[in-house]
Amino acid sequence: MTGRMQLERNCDQCYIVCRMNKERLRPISRLVVFLALAFAGAIPVCAQFCLVSVARTNDATGAYNLALSGNYTYVANEYDGLRIYDISNPANPVHVGHTNNGSVAEAVAVSGNYAYLASYAGGMRIYDVSDPANPSLLSSIRDGGISGYAIAVAVAGNYAYVANSSDGLRVYDVSNPANPINIGHGIYNGSAQCVAVAGNYAYVSGYSDGLRIFDVSDPTNVVSVGNIKNPGTGFGITVSGNNVYLANGADGLRIYDVSDPANPLNIAQVKTNNSAGNPALDVKVVGNYTFLANNNDGVRVYDVSNPAAPKAFGHTTTNYGGYAEGLVASGNYLYLANYNDGLRIFLLVPQPTVSPVGSTQVTVSWPAPFVPGFQLEQSFNAAGAVWTDVTNSPVTISNRTQVLLPVSGGKGFFRIRS
Numbered sequence: 333m334t335g336r337m338q339l340e341r342n343c344d345q346c347y348i349v350c351r352m353n354k355e356r357l358r359p360i361s362r363l364v365v366f367l368a369l370a371f372a373g374a375i376p377v378c379a380q381f382c383l384v385s386v387a388r389t390n391d392a393t394g395a396y397n398l399a400l401s402g403n404y405t406y407v408a409n410e411y412d413g414l415r416i417y418d419i420s421n422p423a424n425p426v427h428v429g430h431t432n433n434g435s436v437a438e439a440v441a442v443s444g445n446y447a448y449l450a451s452y453a454g455g456m457r458i459y460d461v462s463d464p465a466n467p468s469l470l471s472s473i474r475d476g477g478i479s480g481y482a483i484a485v486a487v488a489g490n491y492a493y494v495a496n497s498s499d500g501l502r503v504y505d506v507s508n509p510a511n512p513i514n515i516g517h518g519i520y521n522g523s524a525q526c527v528a529v530a531g532n533y534a535y536v537s538g539y540s541d542g543l544r545i546f547d548v549s550d551p552t553n554v555v556s557v558g559n560i561k562n563p564g565t566g567f568g569i570t571v572s573g574n575n576v577y578l579a580n581g582a583d584g585l586r587i588y589d590v591s592d593p594a595n596p597l598n599i600a601q602v603k604t605n606n607s608a609g610n611p612a613l614d615v616k617v618v619g620n621y622t623f624l625a626n627n628n629d630g631v632r633v634y635d636v637s638n639p640a641a642p643k644a645f646g647h648t649t650t651n652y653g654g655y656a657e658g659l660v661a662s663g664n665y666l667y668l669a670n671y672n673d674g675l676r677i678f679l680l681v682p683q684p685t686v687s688p689v690g691s692t693q694v695t696v697s698w699p700a701p702f703v704p705g706f707q708l709e710q711s712f713n714a715a716g717a718v719w720t721d722v723t724n725s726p727v728t729i730s731n732r733t734q735v736l737l738p739v740s741g742g743k744g745f746f747r748i749r750s
Contacts, residue, residue, distance in 0.1 A: 497538075562578075
Protein backbone atom coordinates (compact mmCIF):
# COMPACT_ATOMS: atom_id res chain seq x y z
CA MET A 333 0.00 0.00 0.00
CA THR A 334 1.20 3.50 -0.77
CA GLY A 335 -0.15 6.72 0.68
CA ARG A 336 -1.81 7.15 4.06
CA MET A 337 -5.19 7.03 5.74
CA GLN A 338 -6.92 10.32 6.47
CA LEU A 339 -10.06 10.95 8.49
CA GLU A 340 -12.52 13.59 7.35
CA ARG A 341 -15.86 14.66 8.77
CA ASN A 342 -18.53 16.86 7.27
CA CYS A 343 -22.00 17.38 8.77
CA ASP A 344 -23.66 13.96 9.05
CA GLN A 345 -20.93 12.31 7.00
CA CYS A 346 -17.84 10.66 8.38
CA TYR A 347 -15.22 9.52 5.92
CA ILE A 348 -12.09 7.50 6.20
CA VAL A 349 -10.39 8.20 2.89
CA CYS A 350 -7.25 6.56 1.56
CA ARG A 351 -4.78 8.44 -0.58
CA MET A 352 -3.25 5.86 -2.88
CA ASN A 353 -0.51 6.93 -5.28
CA LYS A 354 -1.34 10.56 -4.28
CA GLU A 355 -4.77 10.32 -5.87
CA ARG A 356 -7.58 11.28 -3.55
CA LEU A 357 -10.68 9.13 -3.70
CA ARG A 358 -13.85 11.14 -4.07
CA PRO A 359 -16.27 11.07 -1.11
CA ILE A 360 -19.63 9.49 -1.84
CA SER A 361 -22.90 11.19 -0.89
CA ARG A 362 -24.38 10.05 2.44
CA LEU A 363 -21.32 7.95 3.13
CA VAL A 364 -20.93 7.14 6.78
CA VAL A 365 -17.69 5.21 6.96
CA PHE A 366 -15.57 4.65 3.86
CA LEU A 367 -12.44 2.51 3.94
CA ALA A 368 -9.97 1.76 1.20
CA LEU A 369 -8.54 -1.68 1.78
CA ALA A 370 -5.18 -2.41 0.20
CA PHE A 371 -4.00 -5.96 0.59
CA ALA A 372 -0.28 -5.31 0.87
CA GLY A 373 0.68 -4.68 4.48
CA ALA A 374 -1.13 -3.27 7.50
CA ILE A 375 -3.53 -0.35 7.12
CA PRO A 376 -2.96 2.53 9.55
CA VAL A 377 -6.19 4.26 10.55
CA CYS A 378 -5.88 7.58 12.34
CA ALA A 379 -8.99 7.35 14.52
CA GLN A 380 -10.86 4.98 16.81
CA PHE A 381 -14.35 6.16 15.92
CA CYS A 382 -16.32 8.80 14.08
CA LEU A 383 -19.57 10.57 14.90
CA VAL A 384 -22.58 9.51 12.86
CA SER A 385 -25.98 11.18 13.31
CA VAL A 386 -28.64 8.53 13.97
CA ALA A 387 -31.60 10.52 15.34
CA ARG A 388 -33.01 13.95 16.06
CA THR A 389 -36.32 14.79 17.69
CA ASN A 390 -36.89 18.27 16.22
CA ASP A 391 -39.86 18.68 18.57
CA ALA A 392 -38.78 21.54 20.82
CA THR A 393 -36.73 24.70 20.72
CA GLY A 394 -34.28 25.98 23.26
CA ALA A 395 -32.52 22.72 24.20
CA TYR A 396 -29.85 23.93 26.61
CA ASN A 397 -28.68 20.94 28.59
CA LEU A 398 -29.43 17.28 29.23
CA ALA A 399 -28.85 14.37 31.57
CA LEU A 400 -29.03 10.59 31.17
CA SER A 401 -30.39 8.03 33.60
CA GLY A 402 -31.06 4.44 32.60
CA ASN A 403 -33.05 4.35 29.37
CA TYR A 404 -34.10 7.98 29.58
CA THR A 405 -32.71 11.35 28.55
CA TYR A 406 -33.88 14.50 30.32
CA VAL A 407 -33.60 17.73 28.32
CA ALA A 408 -33.77 21.25 29.77
CA ASN A 409 -35.55 23.25 27.07
CA GLU A 410 -35.37 26.91 28.02
CA TYR A 411 -38.99 28.25 28.03
CA ASP A 412 -40.38 24.83 27.09
CA GLY A 413 -39.44 23.26 30.41
CA LEU A 414 -38.28 19.66 30.90
CA ARG A 415 -38.73 16.97 28.24
CA ILE A 416 -38.10 13.27 28.77
CA TYR A 417 -37.24 10.75 26.05
CA ASP A 418 -37.06 6.98 26.08
CA ILE A 419 -33.72 6.15 24.44
CA SER A 420 -33.78 2.37 24.87
CA ASN A 421 -33.41 2.43 21.09
CA PRO A 422 -31.09 5.40 20.48
CA ALA A 423 -31.91 5.40 16.77
CA ASN A 424 -35.56 6.04 17.65
CA PRO A 425 -35.94 8.26 20.74
CA VAL A 426 -39.53 8.46 21.95
CA HIS A 427 -40.89 11.52 23.74
CA VAL A 428 -42.63 10.21 26.87
CA GLY A 429 -42.93 13.09 29.32
CA HIS A 430 -43.02 16.87 29.59
CA THR A 431 -43.53 19.55 32.19
CA ASN A 432 -43.27 23.29 31.78
CA ASN A 433 -41.45 24.77 34.75
CA GLY A 434 -42.79 28.30 34.29
CA SER A 435 -39.31 29.82 34.11
CA VAL A 436 -36.17 29.26 32.05
CA ALA A 437 -34.96 25.65 32.15
CA GLU A 438 -31.18 26.10 32.13
CA ALA A 439 -29.77 22.72 33.16
CA VAL A 440 -30.77 19.38 34.63
CA ALA A 441 -29.23 16.65 36.77
CA VAL A 442 -30.82 13.31 37.61
CA SER A 443 -30.22 11.15 40.66
CA GLY A 444 -32.37 8.12 41.41
CA ASN A 445 -36.03 8.93 40.89
CA TYR A 446 -35.50 12.68 40.93
CA ALA A 447 -34.66 15.34 38.35
CA TYR A 448 -33.09 18.57 39.58
CA LEU A 449 -33.73 21.52 37.29
CA ALA A 450 -31.74 24.75 37.39
CA SER A 451 -34.58 27.11 36.57
CA TYR A 452 -32.99 30.56 36.49
CA ALA A 453 -35.31 32.96 38.40
CA GLY A 454 -37.29 29.90 39.51
CA GLY A 455 -34.32 28.62 41.49
CA MET A 456 -33.85 24.87 41.75
CA ARG A 457 -36.90 22.70 41.06
CA ILE A 458 -37.08 19.04 41.99
CA TYR A 459 -39.29 16.60 40.07
CA ASP A 460 -40.32 13.06 40.86
CA VAL A 461 -39.56 11.12 37.66
CA SER A 462 -40.20 7.62 38.97
CA ASP A 463 -42.82 7.58 36.22
CA PRO A 464 -41.02 9.31 33.34
CA ALA A 465 -44.30 9.73 31.49
CA ASN A 466 -45.67 11.80 34.35
CA PRO A 467 -43.01 14.02 35.96
CA SER A 468 -44.40 15.79 39.02
CA LEU A 469 -43.03 18.85 40.80
CA LEU A 470 -42.08 18.08 44.40
CA SER A 471 -40.45 21.32 45.49
CA SER A 472 -38.61 24.45 44.49
CA ILE A 473 -36.16 26.67 46.31
CA ARG A 474 -34.41 29.91 45.49
CA ASP A 475 -31.74 31.82 47.38
CA GLY A 476 -29.52 34.80 46.74
CA GLY A 477 -32.20 37.41 46.18
CA ILE A 478 -31.97 39.44 42.99
CA SER A 479 -28.40 38.18 42.50
CA GLY A 480 -29.32 34.51 42.55
CA TYR A 481 -30.31 32.86 39.28
CA ALA A 482 -29.90 29.09 39.07
CA ILE A 483 -27.79 28.38 35.96
CA ALA A 484 -26.41 24.88 36.54
CA VAL A 485 -26.80 22.03 39.02
CA ALA A 486 -24.81 18.98 40.11
CA VAL A 487 -25.94 16.30 42.54
CA ALA A 488 -23.68 14.17 44.73
CA GLY A 489 -25.15 11.96 47.42
CA ASN A 490 -27.70 13.87 49.48
CA TYR A 491 -26.54 17.26 48.25
CA ALA A 492 -27.32 19.47 45.26
CA TYR A 493 -24.83 22.12 44.19
CA VAL A 494 -26.17 25.08 42.22
CA ALA A 495 -24.16 27.59 40.19
CA ASN A 496 -26.27 30.57 41.21
CA SER A 497 -24.89 33.34 38.97
CA SER A 498 -23.74 36.42 40.94
CA ASP A 499 -24.74 34.76 44.20
CA GLY A 500 -22.01 32.14 43.74
CA LEU A 501 -22.36 28.51 44.82
CA ARG A 502 -25.33 27.24 46.82
CA VAL A 503 -25.42 23.84 48.53
CA TYR A 504 -28.73 22.16 49.39
CA ASP A 505 -29.51 19.14 51.50
CA VAL A 506 -31.88 17.11 49.33
CA SER A 507 -32.12 14.01 51.52
CA ASN A 508 -35.83 14.86 51.49
CA PRO A 509 -36.43 16.02 47.90
CA ALA A 510 -39.82 17.41 48.90
CA ASN A 511 -38.10 19.77 51.31
CA PRO A 512 -34.64 20.92 50.14
CA ILE A 513 -32.70 22.94 52.70
CA ASN A 514 -30.09 25.61 51.98
CA ILE A 515 -27.09 24.61 54.09
CA GLY A 516 -24.02 26.10 52.41
CA HIS A 517 -22.78 29.01 50.35
CA GLY A 518 -19.54 29.78 48.52
CA ILE A 519 -18.61 33.19 47.12
CA TYR A 520 -17.69 33.38 43.45
CA ASN A 521 -16.32 36.77 42.45
CA GLY A 522 -18.24 37.01 39.22
CA SER A 523 -21.23 35.14 37.83
CA ALA A 524 -21.17 31.37 38.38
CA GLN A 525 -22.31 29.52 35.25
CA CYS A 526 -21.27 25.90 35.76
CA VAL A 527 -20.42 23.46 38.52
CA ALA A 528 -18.98 19.96 38.86
CA VAL A 529 -18.40 17.94 42.01
CA ALA A 530 -15.77 15.26 42.56
CA GLY A 531 -14.88 13.86 45.96
CA ASN A 532 -14.59 16.64 48.53
CA TYR A 533 -14.40 19.44 45.99
CA ALA A 534 -16.78 21.54 43.94
CA TYR A 535 -15.40 23.19 40.81
CA VAL A 536 -17.14 26.38 39.68
CA SER A 537 -16.54 28.66 36.71
CA GLY A 538 -18.30 31.47 34.92
CA TYR A 539 -17.74 35.16 34.24
CA SER A 540 -14.75 37.12 35.62
CA ASP A 541 -13.47 34.77 38.33
CA GLY A 542 -12.04 31.90 36.27
CA LEU A 543 -11.96 28.46 37.89
CA ARG A 544 -12.65 28.47 41.62
CA ILE A 545 -12.32 25.34 43.76
CA PHE A 546 -14.31 24.86 46.96
CA ASP A 547 -13.74 22.31 49.70
CA VAL A 548 -17.20 20.86 50.38
CA SER A 549 -16.15 18.03 52.70
CA ASP A 550 -18.40 19.85 55.17
CA PRO A 551 -21.29 21.11 53.00
CA THR A 552 -22.36 23.47 55.78
CA ASN A 553 -18.97 25.17 55.70
CA VAL A 554 -17.97 25.74 52.07
CA VAL A 555 -14.38 26.97 51.82
CA SER A 556 -12.67 28.41 48.75
CA VAL A 557 -9.27 26.71 48.49
CA GLY A 558 -8.03 27.48 44.99
CA ASN A 559 -8.54 29.87 42.09
CA ILE A 560 -7.04 30.50 38.69
CA LYS A 561 -8.14 33.28 36.36
CA ASN A 562 -8.65 32.83 32.63
CA PRO A 563 -9.73 35.27 29.90
CA GLY A 564 -12.85 33.42 28.81
CA THR A 565 -16.19 32.51 30.37
CA GLY A 566 -16.67 29.04 31.78
CA PHE A 567 -19.97 27.64 30.52
CA GLY A 568 -19.40 23.91 30.98
CA ILE A 569 -17.12 21.91 33.25
CA THR A 570 -16.23 18.30 33.95
CA VAL A 571 -13.69 16.49 36.11
CA SER A 572 -11.71 13.43 35.07
CA GLY A 573 -9.05 12.11 37.41
CA ASN A 574 -6.77 14.96 38.42
CA ASN A 575 -7.88 17.18 35.57
CA VAL A 576 -10.64 19.72 35.10
CA TYR A 577 -11.88 20.35 31.56
CA LEU A 578 -13.52 23.70 30.95
CA ALA A 579 -15.65 24.79 28.00
CA ASN A 580 -14.47 28.36 28.20
CA GLY A 581 -16.60 30.26 25.72
CA ALA A 582 -14.70 32.17 23.04
CA ASP A 583 -11.48 31.10 24.75
CA GLY A 584 -12.09 27.48 23.69
CA LEU A 585 -11.12 24.43 25.74
CA ARG A 586 -8.92 24.72 28.81
CA ILE A 587 -7.48 21.86 30.83
CA TYR A 588 -6.28 22.22 34.42
CA ASP A 589 -4.26 19.97 36.68
CA VAL A 590 -6.04 20.01 40.05
CA SER A 591 -4.02 17.32 41.81
CA ASP A 592 -3.31 20.10 44.31
CA PRO A 593 -6.69 21.87 44.65
CA ALA A 594 -5.01 24.83 46.34
CA ASN A 595 -2.81 25.38 43.31
CA PRO A 596 -4.66 24.58 40.06
CA LEU A 597 -2.43 24.70 36.99
CA ASN A 598 -3.51 25.54 33.46
CA ILE A 599 -1.76 22.82 31.45
CA ALA A 600 -3.43 23.20 28.05
CA GLN A 601 -5.65 25.39 25.92
CA VAL A 602 -7.25 24.68 22.54
CA LYS A 603 -8.64 27.56 20.52
CA THR A 604 -11.80 26.42 18.75
CA ASN A 605 -13.54 27.82 15.69
CA ASN A 606 -14.91 31.08 17.04
CA SER A 607 -14.83 32.96 13.75
CA ALA A 608 -18.63 33.11 13.65
CA GLY A 609 -19.13 33.64 17.37
CA ASN A 610 -19.21 29.97 18.35
CA PRO A 611 -18.29 29.75 22.03
CA ALA A 612 -17.44 26.45 23.72
CA LEU A 613 -20.50 25.71 25.87
CA ASP A 614 -20.15 22.23 27.35
CA VAL A 615 -17.56 19.50 27.71
CA LYS A 616 -17.49 15.81 28.61
CA VAL A 617 -14.65 13.30 28.85
CA VAL A 618 -14.89 9.60 28.01
CA GLY A 619 -11.68 7.63 28.35
CA ASN A 620 -9.01 9.40 26.33
CA TYR A 621 -11.43 11.64 24.45
CA THR A 622 -12.98 15.02 25.14
CA PHE A 623 -16.23 16.08 23.47
CA LEU A 624 -16.80 19.82 23.18
CA ALA A 625 -20.16 21.42 22.35
CA ASN A 626 -19.16 24.44 20.31
CA ASN A 627 -22.42 26.22 19.51
CA ASN A 628 -23.08 26.60 15.77
CA ASP A 629 -19.70 25.03 15.05
CA GLY A 630 -21.07 21.68 16.23
CA VAL A 631 -19.16 19.10 18.26
CA ARG A 632 -15.39 18.89 18.36
CA VAL A 633 -13.48 15.87 19.63
CA TYR A 634 -9.98 15.88 21.10
CA ASP A 635 -7.59 13.12 22.06
CA VAL A 636 -6.56 13.89 25.63
CA SER A 637 -4.54 10.76 26.34
CA ASN A 638 -1.93 13.36 27.25
CA PRO A 639 -4.03 16.14 28.84
CA ALA A 640 -1.15 18.59 28.51
CA ALA A 641 -1.11 18.12 24.74
CA PRO A 642 -4.68 17.65 23.42
CA LYS A 643 -4.93 16.76 19.75
CA ALA A 644 -7.76 17.61 17.39
CA PHE A 645 -9.44 14.31 16.63
CA GLY A 646 -12.71 14.96 14.86
CA HIS A 647 -15.56 17.32 14.17
CA THR A 648 -19.19 17.14 13.13
CA THR A 649 -21.54 20.04 12.50
CA THR A 650 -25.12 19.96 13.70
CA ASN A 651 -26.24 20.72 10.14
CA TYR A 652 -29.93 21.34 10.84
CA GLY A 653 -29.68 24.91 12.07
CA GLY A 654 -29.29 23.94 15.70
CA TYR A 655 -26.65 25.03 18.17
CA ALA A 656 -24.64 22.51 20.17
CA GLU A 657 -25.33 23.56 23.77
CA GLY A 658 -24.98 20.56 26.08
CA LEU A 659 -23.85 16.97 25.67
CA VAL A 660 -23.45 13.61 27.37
CA ALA A 661 -21.54 10.58 26.09
CA SER A 662 -22.60 7.10 27.19
CA GLY A 663 -21.70 3.74 25.74
CA ASN A 664 -21.48 4.00 21.96
CA TYR A 665 -23.58 7.15 21.74
CA LEU A 666 -23.27 10.90 22.12
CA TYR A 667 -26.42 12.78 23.16
CA LEU A 668 -26.62 16.46 22.25
CA ALA A 669 -28.93 19.25 23.42
CA ASN A 670 -29.13 21.09 20.12
CA TYR A 671 -30.79 24.49 20.47
CA ASN A 672 -33.57 24.99 17.86
CA ASP A 673 -33.42 21.30 17.00
CA GLY A 674 -34.12 19.41 20.24
CA LEU A 675 -32.29 16.18 21.05
CA ARG A 676 -29.66 14.88 18.63
CA ILE A 677 -28.06 11.45 18.97
CA PHE A 678 -24.78 10.42 17.38
CA LEU A 679 -23.29 6.96 17.12
CA LEU A 680 -19.61 6.55 17.87
CA VAL A 681 -18.62 4.20 15.05
CA PRO A 682 -15.55 2.25 16.22
CA GLN A 683 -12.34 1.84 14.30
CA PRO A 684 -12.28 -1.22 12.05
CA THR A 685 -9.19 -3.40 11.90
CA VAL A 686 -8.15 -5.11 8.71
CA SER A 687 -6.23 -8.40 8.40
CA PRO A 688 -5.22 -10.28 5.23
CA VAL A 689 -6.51 -13.83 4.76
CA GLY A 690 -4.52 -15.67 2.12
CA SER A 691 -3.93 -13.72 -1.07
CA THR A 692 -7.46 -12.78 -2.13
CA GLN A 693 -9.37 -11.87 1.04
CA VAL A 694 -9.30 -9.57 4.06
CA THR A 695 -11.14 -9.70 7.37
CA VAL A 696 -12.63 -6.41 8.56
CA SER A 697 -13.69 -6.39 12.22
CA TRP A 698 -14.84 -4.01 14.94
CA PRO A 699 -16.21 -4.38 18.48
CA ALA A 700 -19.57 -6.21 18.55
CA PRO A 701 -22.39 -5.76 17.96
CA PHE A 702 -22.81 -4.71 14.35
CA VAL A 703 -24.55 -1.35 14.28
CA PRO A 704 -28.30 -1.89 13.69
CA GLY A 705 -29.90 0.14 10.95
CA PHE A 706 -26.73 0.49 8.92
CA GLN A 707 -25.82 -1.07 5.62
CA LEU A 708 -22.41 -2.50 4.81
CA GLU A 709 -21.48 -2.33 1.12
CA GLN A 710 -18.45 -3.36 -0.93
CA SER A 711 -16.94 -2.38 -4.27
CA PHE A 712 -13.71 -2.93 -6.17
CA ASN A 713 -13.85 0.58 -7.61
CA ALA A 714 -14.36 3.46 -5.19
CA ALA A 715 -15.38 5.79 -8.00
CA GLY A 716 -17.76 3.27 -9.53
CA ALA A 717 -21.52 3.01 -9.18
CA VAL A 718 -21.66 -0.69 -8.29
CA TRP A 719 -21.70 -1.45 -4.59
CA THR A 720 -22.75 -4.86 -3.24
CA ASP A 721 -24.74 -5.12 -0.01
CA VAL A 722 -22.88 -7.46 2.36
CA THR A 723 -24.78 -6.45 5.50
CA ASN A 724 -25.83 -10.01 6.28
CA SER A 725 -22.30 -11.34 6.04
CA PRO A 726 -20.86 -10.31 9.46
CA VAL A 727 -20.37 -12.88 12.19
CA THR A 728 -19.48 -12.30 15.84
CA ILE A 729 -16.32 -13.99 17.07
CA SER A 730 -14.74 -13.27 20.46
CA ASN A 731 -16.90 -10.15 20.97
CA ARG A 732 -15.92 -8.68 17.62
CA THR A 733 -18.07 -8.36 14.53
CA GLN A 734 -16.19 -9.71 11.55
CA VAL A 735 -16.81 -9.78 7.84
CA LEU A 736 -14.70 -11.53 5.22
CA LEU A 737 -14.30 -9.52 2.02
CA PRO A 738 -12.57 -10.39 -1.25
CA VAL A 739 -9.96 -8.11 -2.76
CA SER A 740 -9.14 -7.77 -6.43
CA GLY A 741 -5.77 -6.71 -7.73
CA GLY A 742 -4.58 -6.13 -4.18
CA LYS A 743 -7.29 -3.69 -3.19
CA GLY A 744 -10.95 -3.36 -2.30
CA PHE A 745 -13.32 -0.89 -0.72
CA PHE A 746 -16.24 -1.00 1.67
CA ARG A 747 -18.55 1.53 3.22
CA ILE A 748 -21.10 1.65 6.02
CA ARG A 749 -24.16 3.75 5.18
CA SER A 750 -27.12 4.99 7.18
